[in-house]
Amino acid sequence: MGNLYLIRHGQASFGASDYDVLSKLGVRQSQALGEHFAQLGLHLDRCIAGTLRRQQDTARIALDALQAHDQAIPTLDTDPDFNEFDAEGVIRTLLPDLLPHEPHALDVMRNAREQRSEFQRLFALMVQRWHEGEHTADDGLETWQAFTARIDRGLQRLLDQAQEGQNIAVFTSGGSIAALLHRVTGMTPAQAFTLNWQIVNTSFSHLKFQGHAVSLSTFNSQAHLRLLRAPELITYR
Template sequence: MAELILVRHGQANSTAQDAESYDNLSPLGIEQGRWLGEALQQGALPFSHTVCGTLRRHHQTAAAMGQDLRATDPRLDEFDYFGLAQQMQAEHGIAMPQDGAGFAAHVPVLLDHWQRRALSDVAESFNAFETRVAEALNAHTADGGRVLLVTSGGVISMALRLVLGLDLAATGKIMLQVMNSSLHRIERIHGQMMLAQFNATPHLDAPERAHARTFV
Protein backbone atom coordinates (compact mmCIF):
# COMPACT_ATOMS: atom_id res chain seq x y z
CA MET A 1 0.00 0.00 0.00
CA ALA A 2 1.10 3.56 -0.68
CA GLU A 3 -0.09 6.62 1.19
CA LEU A 4 0.25 10.21 0.04
CA ILE A 5 -0.29 13.08 2.46
CA LEU A 6 -0.77 16.25 0.39
CA VAL A 7 -0.34 19.54 2.24
CA ARG A 8 -1.34 22.88 0.83
CA HIS A 9 1.20 25.59 1.64
CA GLY A 10 0.49 28.08 4.41
CA GLN A 11 -1.14 31.42 3.74
CA ALA A 12 0.82 33.39 1.15
CA ASN A 13 0.63 37.05 0.13
CA SER A 14 -3.13 37.20 -0.38
CA THR A 15 -3.09 40.76 -1.74
CA ALA A 16 -0.76 39.93 -4.64
CA GLN A 17 -1.72 40.55 -8.26
CA ASP A 18 1.08 38.49 -9.83
CA ALA A 19 2.71 35.12 -9.26
CA GLU A 20 6.06 36.43 -8.01
CA SER A 21 4.49 38.65 -5.34
CA TYR A 22 2.17 35.86 -4.21
CA ASP A 23 4.97 33.32 -3.73
CA ASN A 24 5.94 34.19 -0.18
CA LEU A 25 4.34 33.06 3.09
CA SER A 26 2.72 35.60 5.37
CA PRO A 27 3.63 35.54 9.08
CA LEU A 28 0.40 33.62 9.66
CA GLY A 29 1.36 31.15 6.93
CA ILE A 30 4.63 30.39 8.71
CA GLU A 31 2.72 29.90 11.96
CA GLN A 32 0.28 27.55 10.25
CA GLY A 33 3.19 25.47 9.03
CA ARG A 34 4.78 25.34 12.47
CA TRP A 35 1.53 24.27 14.10
CA LEU A 36 1.01 21.59 11.46
CA GLY A 37 4.51 20.23 11.99
CA GLU A 38 3.86 19.96 15.73
CA ALA A 39 0.57 18.15 15.12
CA LEU A 40 2.16 15.64 12.76
CA GLN A 41 4.80 14.76 15.34
CA GLN A 42 2.19 13.62 17.85
CA GLY A 43 1.83 9.90 17.42
CA ALA A 44 1.85 9.76 13.63
CA LEU A 45 3.80 7.22 11.65
CA PRO A 46 6.99 8.60 10.12
CA PHE A 47 7.12 9.63 6.48
CA SER A 48 9.25 7.68 4.02
CA HIS A 49 10.29 11.03 2.59
CA THR A 50 9.08 14.57 1.90
CA VAL A 51 8.76 16.11 -1.55
CA CYS A 52 7.99 19.76 -2.37
CA GLY A 53 7.15 21.63 -5.47
CA THR A 54 9.78 24.14 -6.54
CA LEU A 55 7.94 27.26 -5.36
CA ARG A 56 9.20 29.42 -2.50
CA ARG A 57 5.99 29.03 -0.50
CA HIS A 58 6.27 25.23 -0.68
CA HIS A 59 9.77 25.27 0.75
CA GLN A 60 8.88 27.83 3.40
CA THR A 61 5.98 25.63 4.52
CA ALA A 62 8.14 22.52 4.73
CA ALA A 63 10.78 24.42 6.69
CA ALA A 64 8.17 25.78 9.10
CA MET A 65 6.91 22.22 9.58
CA GLY A 66 10.42 21.11 10.49
CA GLN A 67 10.59 18.67 7.59
CA ASP A 68 13.94 17.44 6.29
CA LEU A 69 13.48 18.28 2.63
CA ARG A 70 15.50 16.11 0.28
CA ALA A 71 13.57 16.20 -2.99
CA THR A 72 11.62 18.60 -5.18
CA ASP A 73 9.23 17.86 -8.02
CA PRO A 74 8.06 20.62 -10.41
CA ARG A 75 4.96 18.55 -11.18
CA LEU A 76 3.73 19.69 -7.74
CA ASP A 77 3.88 23.38 -8.73
CA GLU A 78 0.68 25.40 -9.00
CA PHE A 79 -0.75 26.26 -12.41
CA ASP A 80 -0.26 29.83 -13.56
CA TYR A 81 -3.46 31.36 -12.19
CA PHE A 82 -2.27 34.93 -12.55
CA GLY A 83 -1.07 34.43 -16.11
CA LEU A 84 -4.36 32.80 -17.10
CA ALA A 85 -6.37 35.52 -15.38
CA GLN A 86 -4.44 38.26 -17.14
CA GLN A 87 -4.91 36.51 -20.49
CA MET A 88 -8.64 36.12 -19.88
CA GLN A 89 -8.91 39.81 -19.05
CA ALA A 90 -7.00 40.78 -22.18
CA GLU A 91 -8.98 38.52 -24.51
CA HIS A 92 -12.44 38.50 -22.96
CA GLY A 93 -12.61 41.59 -20.76
CA ILE A 94 -13.16 39.58 -17.57
CA ALA A 95 -11.42 41.53 -14.82
CA MET A 96 -9.17 39.94 -12.23
CA PRO A 97 -10.85 39.64 -8.82
CA GLN A 98 -10.19 42.17 -6.08
CA ASP A 99 -11.58 40.30 -3.05
CA GLY A 100 -12.61 36.88 -1.79
CA ALA A 101 -16.10 36.98 -3.26
CA GLY A 102 -14.69 38.05 -6.60
CA PHE A 103 -12.16 35.22 -6.52
CA ALA A 104 -14.88 32.65 -5.81
CA ALA A 105 -16.82 33.84 -8.84
CA HIS A 106 -13.72 34.10 -11.02
CA VAL A 107 -12.26 30.61 -10.52
CA PRO A 108 -14.99 28.56 -12.28
CA VAL A 109 -15.03 31.00 -15.21
CA LEU A 110 -11.27 30.80 -15.57
CA LEU A 111 -11.27 26.98 -15.41
CA ASP A 112 -13.98 26.84 -18.07
CA HIS A 113 -12.08 29.13 -20.44
CA TRP A 114 -8.85 27.23 -19.80
CA GLN A 115 -10.32 23.77 -20.37
CA ARG A 116 -12.18 24.87 -23.53
CA ARG A 117 -8.96 26.36 -24.92
CA ALA A 118 -10.65 29.75 -25.12
CA LEU A 119 -7.37 31.43 -24.12
CA SER A 120 -4.98 31.69 -27.04
CA ASP A 121 -1.61 32.24 -25.36
CA VAL A 122 -1.04 30.12 -22.26
CA ALA A 123 2.13 28.59 -20.87
CA GLU A 124 0.41 25.27 -20.02
CA SER A 125 -2.82 23.75 -21.27
CA PHE A 126 -5.45 22.36 -18.93
CA ASN A 127 -4.77 18.86 -20.27
CA ALA A 128 -1.03 19.25 -19.69
CA PHE A 129 -1.66 20.30 -16.09
CA GLU A 130 -3.95 17.33 -15.55
CA THR A 131 -1.35 14.99 -17.05
CA ARG A 132 1.54 16.19 -14.90
CA VAL A 133 -0.51 15.89 -11.69
CA ALA A 134 -1.48 12.34 -12.67
CA GLU A 135 2.17 11.54 -13.33
CA ALA A 136 3.15 12.93 -9.94
CA LEU A 137 0.56 10.82 -8.13
CA ASN A 138 1.69 7.69 -9.93
CA ALA A 139 5.38 8.41 -9.38
CA HIS A 140 5.07 9.04 -5.66
CA THR A 141 2.94 5.95 -5.01
CA ALA A 142 5.06 3.60 -7.13
CA ASP A 143 7.35 2.44 -4.32
CA GLY A 144 4.80 2.30 -1.53
CA GLY A 145 5.39 3.93 1.83
CA ARG A 146 4.03 7.09 3.39
CA VAL A 147 5.04 10.20 1.44
CA LEU A 148 4.47 13.85 2.37
CA LEU A 149 3.89 16.16 -0.60
CA VAL A 150 3.91 19.94 -0.02
CA THR A 151 2.08 21.59 -2.88
CA SER A 152 -0.70 24.03 -3.83
CA GLY A 153 -4.48 24.14 -3.89
CA GLY A 154 -4.83 23.74 -7.64
CA VAL A 155 -2.68 20.59 -7.63
CA ILE A 156 -4.67 19.12 -4.75
CA SER A 157 -7.94 19.91 -6.54
CA MET A 158 -6.70 18.25 -9.71
CA ALA A 159 -5.52 15.22 -7.72
CA LEU A 160 -9.01 14.83 -6.28
CA ARG A 161 -10.55 15.30 -9.72
CA LEU A 162 -8.44 12.38 -10.94
CA VAL A 163 -9.09 10.14 -7.94
CA LEU A 164 -12.84 10.81 -7.72
CA GLY A 165 -13.67 11.44 -11.38
CA LEU A 166 -14.96 14.96 -10.72
CA ASP A 167 -16.36 17.18 -13.42
CA LEU A 168 -15.05 20.70 -13.92
CA ALA A 169 -17.69 22.40 -11.77
CA ALA A 170 -16.93 20.11 -8.82
CA THR A 171 -13.20 20.60 -9.34
CA GLY A 172 -13.68 24.36 -9.06
CA LYS A 173 -15.68 24.00 -5.85
CA ILE A 174 -12.98 21.80 -4.35
CA MET A 175 -10.34 24.35 -5.30
CA LEU A 176 -12.16 27.09 -3.42
CA GLN A 177 -12.44 24.93 -0.29
CA VAL A 178 -8.82 23.78 0.07
CA MET A 179 -7.56 25.54 3.20
CA ASN A 180 -4.07 26.83 3.80
CA SER A 181 -1.90 24.17 5.48
CA SER A 182 -4.67 21.55 5.15
CA LEU A 183 -4.04 17.80 4.89
CA HIS A 184 -5.40 15.50 2.18
CA ARG A 185 -4.72 11.75 2.19
CA ILE A 186 -4.75 9.51 -0.87
CA GLU A 187 -4.12 5.77 -0.59
CA ARG A 188 -3.19 3.40 -3.38
CA ILE A 189 -4.64 -0.02 -2.63
CA HIS A 190 -4.78 -2.94 -5.08
CA GLY A 191 -3.77 -0.65 -7.91
CA GLN A 192 -6.50 1.93 -7.26
CA MET A 193 -6.22 5.37 -5.73
CA MET A 194 -8.72 6.17 -3.00
CA LEU A 195 -9.43 9.39 -1.13
CA ALA A 196 -9.03 8.74 2.60
CA GLN A 197 -9.06 12.31 3.99
CA PHE A 198 -9.95 15.78 2.74
CA ASN A 199 -9.13 19.25 4.09
CA ALA A 200 -8.13 18.14 7.59
CA THR A 201 -6.78 20.87 9.89
CA PRO A 202 -6.13 19.24 13.27
CA HIS A 203 -3.64 21.99 14.10
CA LEU A 204 -6.26 24.72 13.60
CA ASP A 205 -9.33 23.13 15.19
CA ALA A 206 -8.92 24.70 18.64
CA PRO A 207 -11.24 27.71 19.13
CA GLU A 208 -8.33 30.05 19.80
CA ARG A 209 -6.97 29.30 16.32
CA ALA A 210 -10.19 29.98 14.42
CA HIS A 211 -8.58 33.13 12.99
CA ALA A 212 -5.95 30.96 11.30
CA ARG A 213 -8.43 28.95 9.19
CA THR A 214 -7.76 30.69 5.87
CA PHE A 215 -8.40 29.95 2.21
CA VAL A 216 -6.34 32.74 0.56
Protein backbone atom coordinates in the same frame (compact mmCIF):
# COMPACT_ATOMS: atom_id res chain seq x y z
CA MET B 1 -1.28 -0.09 2.09
CA GLY B 2 0.63 3.15 1.99
CA ASN B 3 -0.52 6.63 2.95
CA LEU B 4 -0.18 9.74 0.83
CA TYR B 5 -0.78 13.16 2.40
CA LEU B 6 -1.47 16.00 -0.04
CA ILE B 7 -0.74 19.22 1.82
CA ARG B 8 -1.67 22.67 0.61
CA HIS B 9 0.94 25.35 1.32
CA GLY B 10 0.47 27.93 4.07
CA GLN B 11 -1.12 31.30 3.38
CA ALA B 12 0.94 33.21 0.82
CA SER B 13 1.17 36.99 0.40
CA PHE B 14 -2.04 37.64 -1.51
CA GLY B 15 -2.09 41.09 -3.10
CA ALA B 16 1.62 41.72 -2.43
CA SER B 17 4.27 42.31 -5.09
CA ASP B 18 5.54 38.74 -4.54
CA TYR B 19 2.70 36.31 -3.86
CA ASP B 20 5.09 33.37 -3.50
CA VAL B 21 6.13 34.23 0.07
CA LEU B 22 4.44 32.85 3.17
CA SER B 23 2.65 35.41 5.30
CA LYS B 24 3.22 35.44 9.07
CA LEU B 25 -0.04 33.53 9.33
CA GLY B 26 1.24 31.02 6.76
CA VAL B 27 4.30 30.38 8.93
CA ARG B 28 2.09 29.73 11.97
CA GLN B 29 -0.11 27.37 9.96
CA SER B 30 2.93 25.41 8.80
CA GLN B 31 4.30 25.10 12.32
CA ALA B 32 0.91 23.92 13.58
CA LEU B 33 0.85 21.20 10.91
CA GLY B 34 4.24 19.83 11.91
CA GLU B 35 3.32 19.88 15.60
CA HIS B 36 0.04 18.08 14.84
CA PHE B 37 1.82 15.34 12.91
CA ALA B 38 4.21 14.95 15.86
CA GLN B 39 1.29 14.62 18.28
CA LEU B 40 -0.20 11.94 16.04
CA GLY B 41 3.10 10.09 16.08
CA LEU B 42 3.12 10.14 12.31
CA HIS B 43 6.40 8.92 10.86
CA LEU B 44 7.03 10.22 7.36
CA ASP B 45 9.13 8.02 5.10
CA ARG B 46 9.34 10.52 2.27
CA CYS B 47 8.53 14.21 1.71
CA ILE B 48 8.19 15.94 -1.65
CA ALA B 49 7.49 19.57 -2.54
CA GLY B 50 7.10 21.49 -5.74
CA THR B 51 9.68 24.12 -6.59
CA LEU B 52 7.54 27.11 -5.61
CA ARG B 53 8.85 29.02 -2.61
CA ARG B 54 5.56 28.81 -0.68
CA GLN B 55 5.53 25.03 -1.12
CA GLN B 56 9.18 24.61 -0.14
CA ASP B 57 8.90 26.90 2.90
CA THR B 58 5.73 25.21 4.15
CA ALA B 59 7.50 21.86 3.97
CA ARG B 60 10.65 23.13 5.67
CA ILE B 61 8.78 24.81 8.54
CA ALA B 62 6.46 21.84 9.12
CA LEU B 63 9.36 19.37 9.07
CA ASP B 64 11.37 21.55 11.47
CA ALA B 65 8.41 21.54 13.88
CA LEU B 66 8.12 17.78 13.52
CA GLN B 67 11.83 17.31 14.18
CA ALA B 68 11.62 19.53 17.27
CA HIS B 69 9.44 16.81 18.81
CA ASP B 70 12.22 14.24 18.35
CA GLN B 71 10.72 12.84 15.18
CA ALA B 72 13.16 11.72 12.52
CA ILE B 73 12.44 13.44 9.21
CA PRO B 74 13.41 12.44 5.67
CA THR B 75 15.25 14.66 3.24
CA LEU B 76 12.92 16.98 1.36
CA ASP B 77 12.79 16.03 -2.32
CA THR B 78 11.73 18.47 -5.02
CA ASP B 79 9.47 17.68 -7.99
CA PRO B 80 8.30 20.53 -10.25
CA ASP B 81 5.44 18.37 -11.53
CA PHE B 82 3.61 19.25 -8.29
CA ASN B 83 3.78 23.00 -8.97
CA GLU B 84 0.53 24.96 -9.16
CA PHE B 85 -0.99 25.97 -12.50
CA ASP B 86 -0.08 29.43 -13.76
CA ALA B 87 -2.80 31.57 -12.15
CA GLU B 88 -1.26 34.80 -13.42
CA GLY B 89 -1.16 33.33 -16.91
CA VAL B 90 -4.84 32.37 -16.67
CA ILE B 91 -5.74 35.93 -15.70
CA ARG B 92 -3.50 37.52 -18.34
CA THR B 93 -4.86 35.26 -21.10
CA LEU B 94 -8.57 35.15 -20.22
CA LEU B 95 -9.21 38.56 -18.69
CA PRO B 96 -9.54 40.42 -22.04
CA ASP B 97 -12.46 38.22 -23.15
CA LEU B 98 -14.14 38.75 -19.78
CA LEU B 99 -14.01 42.56 -19.86
CA PRO B 100 -16.98 43.09 -22.22
CA HIS B 101 -19.19 41.23 -19.72
CA GLU B 102 -17.41 42.42 -16.54
CA PRO B 103 -16.12 45.95 -17.28
CA HIS B 104 -14.94 46.47 -13.69
CA ALA B 105 -12.79 43.31 -13.74
CA LEU B 106 -9.54 45.13 -14.49
CA ASP B 107 -9.97 47.36 -11.45
CA VAL B 108 -10.70 44.30 -9.29
CA MET B 109 -7.56 42.53 -10.50
CA ARG B 110 -5.47 45.62 -9.72
CA ASN B 111 -6.93 45.94 -6.22
CA ALA B 112 -7.48 42.30 -5.33
CA ARG B 113 -6.53 42.68 -1.67
CA GLU B 114 -9.32 45.21 -1.10
CA GLN B 115 -11.88 43.29 -3.18
CA ARG B 116 -11.22 39.67 -2.22
CA SER B 117 -14.71 38.27 -2.73
CA GLU B 118 -15.13 39.91 -6.13
CA PHE B 119 -11.65 38.79 -7.14
CA GLN B 120 -12.55 35.21 -6.21
CA ARG B 121 -15.76 35.35 -8.24
CA LEU B 122 -13.99 36.65 -11.35
CA PHE B 123 -11.02 34.33 -10.94
CA ALA B 124 -13.38 31.34 -10.66
CA LEU B 125 -15.00 32.40 -13.95
CA MET B 126 -11.61 32.56 -15.67
CA VAL B 127 -10.53 29.20 -14.25
CA GLN B 128 -13.78 27.68 -15.51
CA ARG B 129 -13.08 29.01 -19.01
CA TRP B 130 -9.52 27.70 -18.70
CA HIS B 131 -10.46 24.12 -17.85
CA GLU B 132 -13.20 24.19 -20.49
CA GLY B 133 -10.53 25.10 -23.07
CA GLU B 134 -11.87 28.55 -23.97
CA HIS B 135 -8.52 29.88 -25.13
CA THR B 136 -6.21 29.10 -28.02
CA ALA B 137 -3.62 26.38 -27.70
CA ASP B 138 -0.89 28.63 -29.09
CA ASP B 139 -1.22 31.41 -26.51
CA GLY B 140 1.56 29.91 -24.38
CA LEU B 141 -0.68 29.10 -21.42
CA GLU B 142 -0.48 25.56 -20.03
CA THR B 143 -3.82 23.93 -20.82
CA TRP B 144 -5.93 22.09 -18.26
CA GLN B 145 -5.14 18.85 -20.09
CA ALA B 146 -1.39 19.56 -19.95
CA PHE B 147 -1.64 20.54 -16.29
CA THR B 148 -3.46 17.37 -15.28
CA ALA B 149 -1.03 15.28 -17.36
CA ARG B 150 1.88 16.91 -15.51
CA ILE B 151 0.29 16.29 -12.11
CA ASP B 152 -0.48 12.69 -13.05
CA ARG B 153 3.14 12.24 -14.20
CA GLY B 154 4.31 13.33 -10.76
CA LEU B 155 1.89 10.96 -9.06
CA GLN B 156 2.90 8.00 -11.23
CA ARG B 157 6.59 8.65 -10.59
CA LEU B 158 5.91 8.85 -6.86
CA LEU B 159 4.02 5.55 -6.93
CA ASP B 160 6.75 3.92 -9.03
CA GLN B 161 9.27 4.77 -6.31
CA ALA B 162 7.05 4.11 -3.28
CA GLN B 163 7.43 1.07 -1.08
CA GLU B 164 4.58 -0.82 0.53
CA GLY B 165 3.31 0.78 3.73
CA GLN B 166 5.19 4.05 3.37
CA ASN B 167 3.86 7.39 4.62
CA ILE B 168 4.52 10.07 2.01
CA ALA B 169 3.82 13.80 2.28
CA VAL B 170 3.50 16.02 -0.80
CA PHE B 171 3.60 19.77 -0.18
CA THR B 172 1.78 21.33 -3.09
CA SER B 173 -1.07 23.74 -3.95
CA GLY B 174 -4.84 23.82 -4.15
CA GLY B 175 -5.10 23.49 -7.92
CA SER B 176 -2.69 20.56 -7.91
CA ILE B 177 -4.74 18.80 -5.24
CA ALA B 178 -7.90 19.44 -7.28
CA ALA B 179 -6.23 17.91 -10.34
CA LEU B 180 -5.19 14.86 -8.32
CA LEU B 181 -8.73 14.45 -6.98
CA HIS B 182 -9.98 14.65 -10.56
CA ARG B 183 -7.49 11.92 -11.48
CA VAL B 184 -8.14 9.66 -8.48
CA THR B 185 -11.93 9.95 -8.08
CA GLY B 186 -13.03 10.57 -11.67
CA MET B 187 -14.93 13.73 -10.75
CA THR B 188 -15.27 16.36 -13.46
CA PRO B 189 -12.92 19.37 -13.62
CA ALA B 190 -15.82 21.62 -12.56
CA GLN B 191 -16.48 19.43 -9.51
CA ALA B 192 -12.78 19.34 -8.66
CA PHE B 193 -12.51 23.12 -8.73
CA THR B 194 -15.64 23.51 -6.64
CA LEU B 195 -13.72 21.56 -4.00
CA ASN B 196 -10.54 23.50 -4.73
CA TRP B 197 -12.07 26.75 -3.48
CA GLN B 198 -12.73 25.01 -0.13
CA ILE B 199 -9.16 23.81 0.48
CA VAL B 200 -7.75 25.51 3.57
CA ASN B 201 -4.11 26.57 3.78
CA THR B 202 -1.99 23.69 5.23
CA SER B 203 -4.98 21.35 5.24
CA PHE B 204 -4.18 17.82 4.15
CA SER B 205 -6.04 15.26 2.10
CA HIS B 206 -5.25 11.65 2.90
CA LEU B 207 -5.04 9.07 0.12
CA LYS B 208 -4.46 5.34 0.46
CA PHE B 209 -2.36 3.56 -2.15
CA GLN B 210 -1.41 0.00 -2.99
CA GLY B 211 0.83 -0.29 -5.99
CA HIS B 212 -0.70 2.17 -8.47
CA ALA B 213 -4.23 1.89 -7.06
CA VAL B 214 -5.13 5.07 -5.16
CA SER B 215 -8.26 5.97 -3.20
CA LEU B 216 -9.36 9.03 -1.24
CA SER B 217 -9.67 8.57 2.53
CA THR B 218 -9.95 12.13 3.91
CA PHE B 219 -10.35 15.49 2.20
CA ASN B 220 -9.20 18.90 3.48
CA SER B 221 -8.48 17.96 7.11
CA GLN B 222 -7.99 21.08 9.24
CA ALA B 223 -7.81 19.50 12.69
CA HIS B 224 -4.39 20.99 13.44
CA LEU B 225 -5.83 24.50 13.00
CA ARG B 226 -9.29 23.94 14.50
CA LEU B 227 -7.85 22.52 17.71
CA LEU B 228 -5.93 25.75 18.32
CA ARG B 229 -9.24 27.66 18.54
CA ALA B 230 -7.80 30.53 16.55
CA PRO B 231 -10.28 31.32 13.75
CA GLU B 232 -7.78 33.57 11.98
CA LEU B 233 -5.74 30.47 11.12
CA ILE B 234 -8.50 29.21 8.80
CA THR B 235 -7.67 30.86 5.47
CA TYR B 236 -8.43 30.01 1.86
CA ARG B 237 -6.05 32.40 0.07
